[in-house]
Amino acid sequence: MTNTAATRDGYGQALLELAVNPRVVVLEADLGKSTKSLHFRKEHPERTVSCGIGEQNMLLVGAGLAASGYIPFASTFAIFTERAFEQMRNGIARPNLAVHVCGSHGGTHTGTDGSSAQSIEDLAIYRTLPNVIVMHPSDIVSTKVLTMQLAESNSPSYTRTARNKTPVLYEGREDEIKIGKGVVLKEGHDVAIVACGVMVSQALDAAEALAAKGVSAAVVDMHTLKPLDGALIDRLVSTCGALVTAEDHNVIGGLGGAVAEHVTANVYAPLERVGVQDRFGESGQADEMLDVMQISSPYIVDAAMRAIARKA
Amino acid sequence: MNNIAELQEIARKCRVHIVNMVHRAQAGHPGGSLSEIDLLVGLYKTALRIRPEQPDWDDRDRFVLSKGHASPGMYAILAEMGFISVEDLSSYRVLGGVCQGHVDMKWCPGVDFSAGSLGMGLSFGMGSAIAGRLSKSERQVYVMLGDGEIQEGSVWEAAMAAAHHELGNLNVILDRNRIQNDDFCEAQMRMFDIPAKWKAFGWNVKEIDGHNMEEVVGGLNFLKTTTNGPSILIAHTVKGQGVSFMADNPAFHGAAPNDEQYAQAMAELGEAIA
Numbered sequence: 001m002t003n004t005a006a007t008r009d010g011y012g013q014a015l016l017e018l019a020v021n022p023r024v025v026v027l028e029a030d031l032g033k034s035t036k037s038l039h040f041r042k043e044h045p046e047r048t049v050s051c052g053i054g055e056q057n058m059l060l061v062g063a064g065l066a067a068s069g070y071i072p073f074a075s076t077f078a079i080f081t082e083r084a085f086e087q088m089r090n091g092i093a094r095p096n097l098a099v100h101v102c103g104s105h106g107g108t109h110t111g112t113d114g115s116s117a118q119s120i121e122d123l124a125i126y127r128t129l130p131n132v133i134v135m136h137p138s139d140i141v142s143t144k145v146l147t148m149q150l151a152e153s154n155s156p157s158y159t160r161t162a163r164n165k166t167p168v169l170y171e172g173r174e175d176e177i178k179i180g181k182g183v184v185l186k187e188g189h190d191v192a193i194v195a196c197g198v199m200v201s202q203a204l205d206a207a208e209a210l211a212a213k214g215v216s217a218a219v220v221d222m223h224t225l226k227p228l229d230g231a232l233i234d235r236l237v238s239t240c241g242a243l244v245t246a247e248d249h250n251v252i253g254g255l256g257g258a259v260a261e262h263v264t265a266n267v268y269a270p271l272e273r274v275g276v277q278d279r280f281g282e283s284g285q286a287d288e289m290l291d292v293m294q295i296s297s298p299y300i301v302d303a304a305m306r307a308i309a310r311k312a
Numbered sequence: 313m314n315n316i317a318e319l320q321e322i323a324r325k326c327r328v329h330i331v332n333m334v335h336r337a338q339a340g341h342p343g344g345s346l347s348e349i350d351l352l353v354g355l356y357k358t359a360l361r362i363r364p365e366q367p368d369w370d371d372r373d374r375f376v377l378s379k380g381h382a383s384p385g386m387y388a389i390l391a392e393m394g395f396i397s398v399e400d401l402s403s404y405r406v407l408g409g410v411c412q413g414h415v416d417m418k419w420c421p422g423v424d425f426s427a428g429s430l431g432m433g434l435s436f437g438m439g440s441a442i443a444g445r446l447s448k449s450e451r452q453v454y455v456m457l458g459d460g461e462i463q464e465g466s467v468w469e470a471a472m473a474a475a476h477h478e479l480g481n482l483n484v485i486l487d488r489n490r491i492q493n494d495d496f497c498e499a500q501m502r503m504f505d506i507p508a509k510w511k512a513f514g515w516n517v518k519e520i521d522g523h524n525m526e527e528v529v530g531g532l533n534f535l536k537t538t539t540n541g542p543s544i545l546i547a548h549t550v551k552g553q554g555v556s557f558m559a560d561n562p563a564f565h566g567a568a569p570n571d572e573q574y575a576q577a578m579a580e581l582g583e584a585i586a
Contacts, residue, residue, distance in 0.1 A: 025446070049442060052476070054469035057435040061473070064439020067417075067424070069370065070446065072439070086429060087466070091436060095417050095426040 004165035010143030012036025027074035035075035062099035078103025078119035106160035107248035114283040124253025133157035138200035141170035188218035192236035195246040206300035242307035251275035270310035272303035329388035345385035347489035347549040354528035378433020379458035395422030431464025441482040460492030475514030480539035489551035522547030
């Protein structure tokens with residue numbers, strides 16, 4: 001039985017470990033219990049700033065702290081960070097202030113709260129901002145490692161975490177995780193599945209199903225959407241000749257968009273994008289939502305077969 | 313300590329710089345620059361702990377021009393203080409220039425925050441004030457807001473949060489010039505009792521005539537010495553103050569004078585032109 005855990009807990013654990021650095025400050029917008037910054041608050045209330053239910057203010061309080069030498073980590077639900085998009089654009093990305101924004105409860109996987117809480121566009125909008133690192137880790141271990149690496153970064157960032165549990169993939173493999181570097185979880189030569197976040201474990205399931213059909217699929221955890229690991233994409237194109245992207249996000253502008261932009265400007269390979277088909281979700285359990293949105297592992301298998309069929 | 317007459321003369325010079333910049337660029341925002349300039353001169357000359365020769369000194373007081381489009385006023389005082397040169401003022405709105413259209417911390421020494429989008433500066437100032445508190449520093453943070461700007465809802469998120477956190481080192485100067493882009497504020501969005509609003513949000517409030525230099529200096533001292541929570545100085549000003557045809561005229565919120573108007577403005581400001 002695979003261990004499971006929620007990536008948002010990895011964020012909470014990272015903040016606690018980062019607390020040894022007195023420059024680390026945590027900002028909350030009344031969702032610390034949900035995003036898991038509450039553990040930091042409990043241990044370090046003097047370095048935790050409640051911004052109330054005010055996301056626009058929170059992000060720029062972070063900018064002010066960053067400009068004065070502090071390392072602010074601000075979290076709320078992914079969907080609510082979007083309310084402060086222009087603050088992120090004009091007050092953080094433009095002056096290149098290293099404010100680290102974490103949007104938890106991202107994607108349709110967040111489940112029964114329904115479409116108002118299911119951000120399917122966050123990765124896309126932040127990816128359009130110069131200077132901003134955009135990440136969507138797949139498991140609790142990588143979320144913790146990547147969050148801790150952010151504290152050493154001089155760039156602003158947006159990291160999406162998930163509410164619900166996903167398989168733990170990186171226990172004992174912490175050294176393989178680096179911002180901006182995709183991780184090849186499984187080698188293959190017929191097709192490469194490039195996934196992020198909650199879809200990485202779905203991609204691994206799909207690769208097993210494909211193996212049963214005699215298809216060799218590589219699986220990559222592309223936890224960093226920006227800067228995209230283009231060198232890895234190029235290698236996958238040359239070894240596999242066909243690509244599938246898999247994300248719990250609109251097919252417009254997210255991981256699929258990023259990979260499509262890369263392959264059309266570099267070495268080309270047919271690409272099938274598994275993701276939310278430009279529509280809003282509804283209330284449902286996490287696993288049900290992946291099926292309803294047609295992004296669970298069987299849909300990745302179908303996409304892989306289509307990508308292979310399109311090879312020249 | 314500067315005496316009042318000296319401050320007034322610096323403000324006159326700054327007004328000349330403002331009109332020069334906007335005339336040269338044939339674009340920009342003279343009205344709000346002329347309304348704020350007496351406040352900026354008082355602030356830079358009597359209140360701010362800063363080092364023009366070391367603009368990024370860690371423990372400097374912070375100043376955020378949240379109404380970042382009124383940049384000619386800020387560039388003028390930065391030049392008079394020596395952060396930039398008077399020649400640099402010619403770069404206003406020119407490609408590659410330190411004087412970007414809206415004040416920008418990446419381009420201009422002495423600018424603490426890249427503004428230009430209204431409603432952002434007070435939140436940034438709040439973060440700067442928390443940083444000062446965490447660093448156990450005595451430094452003060454000053455944020456200048458426009459009166460039209462406080463129609464942005466995010467201003468009130470910040471106002472509520474700053475009072476909640478009892479940030480006695482956070483200070484606002486409100487340039488109450490009664491005019492915004494399209495028209496008088498009263499026509500665009502009535503704001504009713506502005507001092508009562510800030511009081512209700514938990515702020516210390518003082519009102520002054522923003523063109524009376526003695527009141528400006530006294531008001532700034534009120535901000536610095538009031539430490540039981542955030543404070544706001546509501547400065548009643550005239551948009552376009554100092555140039556008769558710009559004064560109280562919504563047309564000069566964001567418009568440049570033509571050559572004839574320029575000559576008249578310079579004459580009114582007591583400045584000979586070549």
